[in-house]
Amino acid sequence: MLKIDNIHARAGEKEILKGISLTVNAGEVHAIMGPNGSGKSTLAQVIAGHPGFEVTSGSITYGGDDLLDMDPEVRAQKGVFLAFQYPVEIPGVTNAYFLRSAYNEIRKANGQEDIDPMDFLDLMEKKIKLVDMDPAMLHRSVNAGFSGGEKKRNEILQMAVLEPKLAILDETDSGLDIDALRVVSGGVNALKRADNATIVVTHYQRLLNYIVPDFVHVLAGGKIVKSGGKELALELEAKGYDWLVDAA
Amino acid sequence: MTAPVAKYADAFAALDTTGAPGWLADLRSAALAEFNAVGFPTTRNEDWHFTSVTPIAERSFRSAKPSAAPTLADVLAATVGDPSWPRAVFVNGRFEASLSSLKTLGAGVRVGTLADTLKDSPDFVAAHLGKLATFDKQAFTAFNTAFAQDGLVVRIAHGVKADAPLHVIHIADAQAAGCMLHPRLLVVAEPLSEFGIVESFVSLKASEYFTNAVAEITIGNGARVHHYKVQRESEQAFHVGTVQVAQGRDSAFHSFSYAAGAALSRTNIYSRLGGEAAEVRLNGLYMVDGSQHADHQTFVEHIAPHCASRELYKGILDGHAHGVFNGKVYVDPEAQKTDGKQSNHALLLSGTARVDSKPQLEIFADDVKCTHGSTVGRLDDIALFYMKSRGIGAESARALLTYAFAAEVLETVELDALREGLEKIAFERFTQTEQ
Numbered sequence: 001m002l003k004i005d006n007i008h009a010r011a012g013e014k015e016i017l018k019g020i021s022l023t024v025n026a027g028e029v030h031a032i033m034g035p036n037g038s039g040k041s042t043l044a045q046v047i048a049g050h051p052g053f054e055v056t057s058g059s060i061t062y063g064g065d066d067l068l069d070m071d072p073e074v075r076a077q078k079g080v081f082l083a084f085q086y087p088v089e090i091p092g093v094t095n096a097y098f099l100r101s102a103y104n105e106i107r108k109a110n111g112q113e114d115i116d117p118m119d120f121l122d123l124m125e126k127k128i129k130l131v132d133m134d135p136a137m138l139h140r141s142v143n144a145g146f147s148g149g150e151k152k153r154n155e156i157l158q159m160a161v162l163e164p165k166l167a168i169l170d171e172t173d174s175g176l177d178i179d180a181l182r183v184v185s186g187g188v189n190a191l192k193r194a195d196n197a198t199i200v201v202t203h204y205q206r207l208l209n210y211i212v213p214d215f216v217h218v219l220a221g222g223k224i225v226k227s228g229g230k231e232l233a234l235e236l237e238a239k240g241y242d243w244l245v246d247a248a
Numbered sequence: 249m250t251a252p253v254a255k256y257a258d259a260f261a262a263l264d265t266t267g268a269p270g271w272l273a274d275l276r277s278a279a280l281a282e283f284n285a286v287g288f289p290t291t292r293n294e295d296w297h298f299t300s301v302t303p304i305a306e307r308s309f310r311s312a313k314p315s316a317a318p319t320l321a322d323v324l325a326a327t328v329g330d331p332s333w334p335r336a337v338f339v340n341g342r343f344e345a346s347l348s349s350l351k352t353l354g355a356g357v358r359v360g361t362l363a364d365t366l367k368d369s370p371d372f373v374a375a376h377l378g379k380l381a382t383f384d385k386q387a388f389t390a391f392n393t394a395f396a397q398d399g400l401v402v403r404i405a406h407g408v409k410a411d412a413p414l415h416v417i418h419i420a421d422a423q424a425a426g427c428m429l430h431p432r433l434l435v436v437a438e439p440l441s442e443f444g445i446v447e448s449f450v451s452l453k454a455s456e457y458f459t460n461a462v463a464e465i466t467i468g469n470g471a472r473v474h475h476y477k478v479q480r481e482s483e484q485a486f487h488v489g490t491v492q493v494a495q496g497r498d499s500a501f502h503s504f505s506y507a508a509g510a511a512l513s514r515t516n517i518y519s520r521l522g523g524e525a526a527e528v529r530l531n532g533l534y535m536v537d538g539s540q541h542a543d544h545q546t547f548v549e550h551i552a553p554h555c556a557s558r559e560l561y562k563g564i565l566d567g568h569a570h571g572v573f574n575g576k577v578y579v580d581p582e583a584q585k586t587d588g589k590q591s592n593h594a595l596l597l598s599g600t601a602r603v604d605s606k607p608q609l610e611i612f613a614d615d616v617k618c619t620h621g622s623t624v625g626r627l628d629d630i631a632l633f634y635m636k637s638r639g640i641g642a643e644s645a646r647a648l649l650t651y652a653f654a655a656e657v658l659e660t661v662e663l664d665a666l667r668e669g670l671e672k673i674a675f676e677r678f679t680q681t682e683q
């Protein structure tokens with residue numbers, strides 16, 4: 001589904017990603033861990049198409065197509081979704097309007113008609129239960145004045161509504177209490193299917209008790225310094241990152 | 249540019265002033281003399297630094313002649329609001345009884361044309377006309393005072409709450425080309441009354457004319473007045489409008505100024521907080537494109553203590569448009585505990601649009617809280633990326649963010665029909681490029 005081959009990326013003059021390769025197949029869950037500043041968010045943003053990063057070499061294919069050649073909205077329309085580490089506030093645009101616009105644009109790009117507004121309401125009602133969110137939040141401006149936890153839930157609500165093929169969760173667990181963590185990971189697991197894939201970026205092994213990965217990769221200094229199965233996460237929990245970072 | 253106004257002497261002499269009382273004739277002559285003495289302001293005048301009125305000064309506008317009225321359907325189609333609101337319609341500056349509907353105003357609200365009220369209640373008019381909007385050094389107010397032929401006088405009796413807002417519609421049709429229109433509005437809200445008024449300036453046909461409007465609003469103790477100005481003149485027209493307000497103790501004045509029309513427009517909203525604990529809110533939105541120029545000047549005079557003023561202006565500029573915002577606040581030494589907050593934000597959609605904004609605070613009391621904030625910016629790249637990352641196309645994302653910028657101030661319009669109408673205009677304006 002996703003094939004990252006020796007990608008190098010920079011922001012301004014600063015090289016951040018220094019040769020990353022990663023293959024994600026349908027049905028798989030990959031965890032990306034690593035110390036602060038190692039380039040995890042940069043990798044996630046590069047996949048989503050953030051204009052602030054320049055890919056200087058390497059390639060990314062998605063479903064066999066050149067992902068880096070696509071505008072961010074095209075990537076989303078083809079099923080790529082990034083839950084932002086720091087979700088963006090959009091005063092003046094309600095959550096409901098935002099979600100319906102996104103939903104319909106994705107349908108349009110895939111040759112489908114706009115959803116009937118009543119059907120959309122039903123869909124929202126179902127999805128909002130999944131993330132245990134107050135329906136009143138739908139009529140508030142996107143993320144404006146939301147607490148940290150509310151923003152993260154809102155990201156998962158968007159993911160639940162848009163049903164991506166490739167979901168990347170960038171530290172969706174950071175700053176959540178245990179109850180919220182259960183709800184959020186429950187939502188992610190409920191959306192898991194054999195034909196989609198998830199990349200969870202996290203700083204803490206704790207999340208992986210709820211969302212169980214097939215593969216764990218450790219990113220340090222802009223490179224993947226170690227990959228393994230889910231037991232690698234436990235080893236990291238016990239030993240920290242230093243032994244890997246020093247070795248790199 | 250001094251005394252270009254001699255060219256209006258003939259037009260002044262030709263005004264039909266039959267039946268006007270002596271004091272009014274004197275007021276008009278004095279106004280004409282002042283207009284002649286000061287001339288049109290130049291950019292050397294601090295209040296007009298960013299707005300050159302040369303295009304108005306160099307033209308010679310005629311007085312409008314009576315013409316056949318447009319249909320009511322045309323009038324309503326050109327305006328935003330609820331068609332069931334009582335309305336006073338002026339066509340090319342003249343009151344048109346056949347298009348107006350003032351019966352539904354309810355008891356306690358008296359509305360009449362300036363001419364009729366001069367006949368019924370000359371003393372009332374004498375006591376109020378020209379008392380707030382004084383014309384000393386004010387060329388445009390002097391120009392209006394000298395030439396105002398028709399106008400509206402509104403009186404709201406003590407303790408009365410009007411059922412519906414009054415919609416004053418100034419409509420210019422093809423006959424307005426080359427003409428000057430000097431509408432005058434006088435509102436007196438007696439103590440504890442509540443009243444809303446919408447002044448719409450619209451045109452049926454793109455043409456070059458000059459509207460020079462003056463409104464005077466007296467708000468008694470404990471009274472509340474909402475004033476909405478909707479300026480959607482022809483994009484070839486010129487518009488200068490002054491709203492001068494005096495507020496009594498515990499009164500409230502809420503103003504919203506929407507400006508999207510005219511080649512060159514200047515709106516002045518001035519309020520004097522003369523009684524304790526009065527409250528004023530001045531909000532506005534301007535949206536301009538092409539080579540349009542839109543200027544707003546607000547002035548809040550805190551004379552009495554414990555008064556509050558709130559201001560939020562937003563501008564959206566495209567093409568080569570030029571916006572100006574000048575928010576003046578004066579706090580008298582007596583006006584302790586003044587609470588003033590002003591912000592104005594402009595969004596530039598093109599690299600060639602321009603905004604000049606200047607807050608001006610003159611504070612002579614020590615125990616006050618006055619803040620102001622001003623931003624000029626472009627659409628936020630990160631917000632655009634966020635929307636695109638959800639599948640929303642670049643054009644739609646820009647449109648949605650631009651509309652959201654406008655919606656944030658439009659939502660303060662308390663009249664539902666007006667708010668919804670303006671929201672629709674803004675939404676269509678920014679989303680139409682999509683298809």
Ligand SMILES: Nc1ncnc2c1ncn2[C@@H]1O[C@H](COP(=O)(O)OP(=O)(O)O)[C@@H](O)[C@H]1O
Nearest residue numbers: 011014016035036037038039040041042043052
């Ligand atoms: N836009 C940017 N401009 C310059 N440096 C950046 C930018 N974004 C991230 N960086 C730097 O790149 C490194 C990796 O950042 P990031 O990908 O956010 O790390 P992580 O998510 O692993 O904590 C950090 O040193 C960070 O300061």
Ligand SMILES: [Mg+2]
Nearest residue numbers: 040041085171
């Ligand atoms: Mg990060």
